[in-house]
Amino acid sequence: MNKGTRPDQFFETDDAAAKRERREAKAGNKNGSPIALKSKILGAIADPSNSTSILVAESSGSVRRVNVETGDTKQVYRGPSAPVTCVAVGGPGNQTVFAGSWDKDIWSWNAASKAVGRKYSGHSDFVKAIVCTKLGGKDILISGGADKKIMAWDVESGSRLHVIQDQVGSMMAIQDLALDPESSTADELVLASASSDPHIRRWRIRLDSVEQIVEDAPEAPGTTRPTILEHETTVYKLAFDIHNDDIDLWTASGDGTAKCLSRTKGFTTDDIIKHGDHVRAVAFTEQWLVTAGRDEDVKVWDRATGKLYCALEGHYDEVTDLVTLANSPVAGTKLVSVSIDGTVRVWALDKSALDKFIQEQQDKADGVEKSTVEKAPEGLMTAEEEDELAALMDED
Known part of the structure; x- marks a missing residue:
């Protein structure tokens, strides 16, 4: 007797069956000129070596370069036997690709040859977020894991400089890391971290020391605030807005909102976007703010009015990341969205293109x-x- 493998060959609730049927019906749409991969896409970044490409983290255990103009997907960095959750580029001359994996390691490859390089081992659970930077003249890698720890690494030697944990609260699994470009200097980094709890934490990192930033509470003079608490549940994404003079911090949360945390107001909420479901990613240009997540739609908001301008319907499963390609030779700024549905979709963000889609x-x-x-x-x-x-x- 043959064993069935399709979900509809097993017991399904009515809601599960309806969800499956809706996704199957939606899967064939061509909105966003989909580039189909064979595995789920868990994260993405712009490729610093090519303005028309992105690097994606795949559940198949690889990092793949995707050229969104030509559709080429043949350049793959292989090694992990477990899903890759995040990707970054750094090291000397920005010639090293890094990836965090479910196998608890951070893998590296030579960007040009795709040869496997050093592995950075130390986390005791999934690596969920990584960023690359320089500190005190050294190339630095910073990672965050489901083990509730943030680690800073010397890229060249592979040595671990710091293991960072919350000393004043109960930090949960790390979801994202973002370097503050306004407050960081050549010898001191200011890092923001998001986790499975609603709290955002800030850290001051030097080569020889690290401390959690505790500041006066804006809402209660005379008291201190060790964390930024502006959401009700998990914060999935952090992004500093370089299009804003104050370089405010934008967040995306499981509470269904994206928020602008004003730097001049002590990183308290200055603007709220009510996306309506878990928000997994946020991106922006001077004119638009874009949110996406579990409800599958990529929503474009007018920054001047705060109102929803357009919902880009195309993905048929959760959207996991957004990337803007502002320097693309293709006319106008492009938005790239990636999803658990295994597709990379490209959207034009000029007003005429959005109006045409509407x-x-x-x-x-x-x-x-x-x-x-x-x-x-x-x-x-x-x-x-x-x-x-x-x-x-x-x-x-």
Whole structure:
């Protein structure tokens, strides 16, 4: 007897069946000119060596370079036998690709030859986030794991400089790390970390020391605030807004919101975007703020008004990351979205392109509605006819 492998061959709840059927029906859409990969995509960054490419972290255990202009996906960095969750580029001359993995290690490759380099081992659980930078003239790698620890590494020697843990609270699994470009210097880094709890923590890191930043609480003069608490649950993403003079901090959370935390107001909430479901990623240009997450839509918000301008429908599973390619030779700024559905999708962010997408979606909806009306079964009334009849009966 053959064993079934499809979900619909096993017991399913009505909700699960409806969700599966909806995704199967949606999977064939071509919105965003999808580039299909064979595994789930868990993270992405812009490729510093090519303005039309991104590097993606795949659940198959590899990092892949995807050229969003040509669709080429052949350059792959292999090694881990477990899913890769995050990717970064750094080291001397920005010639090293790094990836954090479920196998608890941080892998590295020569960016040009794809040869496997050093492995950085120390975490006792999944590595969830990595960033590359320089400190005191050294190339530094900083990693965060599900083991609730942040580690700073000397890239060249492979030695671990610091193991960072919350000394004033109960930090949970690290979700994201972001370097503060406004407060960091050549000899001192200011790092923000997000975790599975709602708290955002800030750290001051030097080659010989590290400390958690504890500041006066803006809302309660005379008291201190060891963490930034502006969300109700997990914070998935942190991004400093270089398009803003103050370089404020934007966050994406499982509470369904993205928030702008104002630097001048002590990183308290200055603006709220209500996406409506778990927000996994946030990106921005001078004109737009973009959010995406579990509800599959990529939502574009007008920064001037704070209102939703356009919902880019295309993905059929959770969107895990967003990347803007501002220097793309292709006309205008491009937004790249990646998803658990295994597709990379590219969206133009100029207003005319967004307006065209809105109109196309409206025309499609109108076409479906018109088709439904025209194909009403013989002898039965359409919805419009039923309304007319009800109005006549009311008049009688």
